Amino acid sequence: MNYTLNQLQIFLKIVQTQSVTKASEELHLTQPAVSIQLKNFQGQFDIPLTEVVGRKIYITDFGREIAEAAENIINQVNAINNKTFAYKGQLTGKLKISVVSTGKYVMPYFLADFMGQHPGVELLMDVTNKNKVVKSLENNEVDFALVSILPTKLNIQKLDLLQNKLYLVGNTTKKFEKGIKTKDIFKELPLIFREKGSGTRQTMENFIERNDVSVLKKMELTTNEAVKQALLAGLGYSIMPLIGIKRELHNDELQIIPVQGLPIKTIWSLIWLKGKNHSPVCVSFLEYLKKEKEHIVQDKFNWYEEY
Template identity: 80%
Template sequence: MNYTLNQLQIFLKIVQTQSVTKASEELHLTQPAVSIQLRNFQDQFDIPLTEVIGRKIYITDFGREIAKAAEVIIQQVHAINYKTMAYKGQLTGRLKISVVSTGKYVMPYFLSQFMQQHPGIELEMDVTNKQKVIESLENNEVDFALVSILPKNLSIEKLDLLQNKLFLVGNPYKPVENKENVKDFFESLPLIFREKGSGTRQTMEKFINQNHISVLKKMELTSNEAVKQALLAGLGFSIMPLIGIRNELRNNELQIIPMKGLPIKTDWSLIWLKEKKHSPVSEAFLQFLQKQKESIAHETFSWYEKY
């Protein structure tokens, strides 16, 4: 046996995601690189770890046992790294954050300086839709979550980081008929929605319901990037967070369409369970944000103020 730590990590991620493609995305590796490492790892065993039926990969019972052992080994390696850093007097441990998909344009900027100050900290940031973010928080699987709509049935505490603004957005070359009545205007547009479970979708539907709008033409896409590409192609219009379309506005590839009742304003809030017992790492991050959030917002998002 001559397998490497890298091969153990790759195999464990494949088991967790049930997909070579998803594993490569989460590990920030190319799919061929992951496939090669999986093959090299499997070649060291006489019993198959996986089997492929059609285009889907399945983990064998033996493969699952190996994955359990791999997880223990990786945890021990992390423990060695933590103890080494701690011996040097550095803050060590993991910081786990779940972020709604559009929050990927926000959260990294509030993490960068903190992570540079504490190289012994390992970051796990899961980017997904609002429903899954809240589930991970409720199950106490993460230290914090970043949302733009606060959960109603969960006892939480919060720290507001940045205002969230949502505008009606479309292709600048697609003609729009001017109508003073908001209801008439929207009912004439092909609208593009995010998937169910998305916070942006929830905000958009709330606006539509409040204005008693009947949506006749609509399209549903599963990511903010997919919606943006559809808008760029002229497939329709959508209510989108300003944070994700800075470059497209600057390059005149998208336009904001002035409309009564818009923009919708919420806050990007870091939230955590009210009874949460913070680790030294998460407590240090919270203290860092309380001191630095305003300067980070001003330095990084000053462009935001002109809209």
């Protein structure tokens, strides 16, 4: 047998996600590349590791045993790497962060230099909706979470990073006058909502309820990117975070519609369970953020001030 560490990592991720597509997304590889590596890996065994029924992949009992062995091997390799970095006096370990979906436009900028300074740190970042982010923090599955709406039922500590602004947004086929009354415009515009559990959805619903307006609900989509594509196609309008539409605004593909009461302003905050015993990696990351966050905001998000 001549399987590689890369094949072990890919197979383990397929087992964990139960999907070649999801595995490719989490590994930042193309689906064909993952499929080829899976085929090459399976070809080295006389017993099937997976079965495909319909369009769904299933892991055989033998495949699960191989996945368990693969995980042990990968952990040992990581341990060797950590010992090497530690011997050189470098910071080592895992940094686990759960990020709300729109936060994917924010968090990488607060991570990039830190990760570059500490090659021995392994980043595990999960991007999902607010409910799942809060749940992973509550279950102590992650070190930190990035949210724009603070959970009310958890005892947490926080570090504020960046202001979050939400505007009514649509494509540029129709022009709007300034100072439109909230109740008037929402009677005419079909609105596109994020799914339940989304922080953006919660903020949007709070605004609608607070202003006592009736809306023509058009559709519900599960990602910020899906909402953006629907807006570009002219399917409707939505209240969206400014952070995710920089390029489309600069290219005049989307416009901010001037409405009384907008923008809604919240804060992107890194949160963690109060009293959590942080690892050296987490302590170092917090120290880095406290020292560098203002510089990062000025350097990477100065375009924010245009709106």
